[in-house]
Amino acid sequence: MVQTGLHHVTAFSGPALRNLDFHTRVLGLRLVKKTVNFDDPGTYHLYYGDAAGRPGTILTFFPVEHAAPGRVGIGETQETAFRVPRASIGWWTHRLIEKGVAHEPLVQVFGAPTLRFRDPDGMMLALVGVDVGDAEGWASSEVPAEHAIRGLHSVTLLLDRAEATAAILTEVLGLEEVGREGNLIRFAGSAELGGLVTLRAVGGFLPGRPGAGSVHHIAFRAADDAAQAAMGQALAARGLHVTEQRDRQYFRSIYFREPGGVLFEIATDSPGFAVDEPVEALGQALKLPAGLEPHRAEIEAVLPKVA
DSSP states (O other): OOOOSEEEEEEEESOHHHHHIIIIIISOOEEEEEEEETTEEEEEEEEEESTTOOTTSEEEEEEOTTOOBOBOOBTEEEEEEEEEEGGGHHHHHHHHHHTTOOBOOOEEETTEEEEEEEOTTOOEEEEEEEOOTTOOOOOOSSSOGGGOOOSEEEEEEEESOSHHHHHHHHHTSOOEEEEEETTEEEEEOSOSTTOEEEEEEOOSOOBOBOSBTSEEEEEEEESSHHHHHHHHHHHHHTTOOOOOOEEOSSSEEEEEEOTTSOEEEEEESOSOGGGSSOGGGTTSSBOOOGGGGGGHHHHHHHSOOOO
16 A cells, blocks of 8 residues: 655754764664765764654754754744654653653644653654554663654644645645644645644744754655656646655655745655664664765764764
């Protein structure tokens, strides 16, 4: 069955070690790939996700040691939310308090308990309590499997107007509108993990500014190259500029700026994160694409030390 929805979310952050500590120790995500930004090999690209790094579970970062803070605004992703078992929201509330993570009071959003907080760089995150079924979580040293995060829940995009973005979601990317609440419009794809996108149209607000804590892009799933090409053709027919396909080692990607200003990526499900190391060893070694291997010593010399 073809899965539609989010593939991953990519953000900027400050120091790599702090980013790694927060997302693996405090949130209990698995580091599934430690590589570099292929467009800037002097910078890490860290991927966090579930045990196998499945599409719909992945949050990635470009860490920059002395990055200036970003600003959420029009044309940006305002919030990235994870799925947790509904009964675990209380456990997570206590954990954030215990770890000194500032958070907002628990609220109900589209009928689901939602706990909002920020990571050390100010990125707005949320935990949403849902019925997770048989989905398994990654048991870390501090987060038991029963309470573990079960992939991405949704992203919320801050827009001037929602209509043109909604048309891309429904007519090209395979999502459908499933609800409205206040100034929120929610769309759902067929994927259980990362299947939701919410639009918040506010009009006349400040534009976003890239920097630590801001989201660089969100990626949607394509089953294969053919499905990706078909979506690219549909976007081009609408007059949108779509990049050529780029090999990201673990998926193949095309990019475009949707009408609301948010950078969208369409990424193939394959080949996945086990293409260059076994699942059991994901994230343990610095992995480089073949073209960068001759420069490994120079690259490792400039990267900050992380686990």
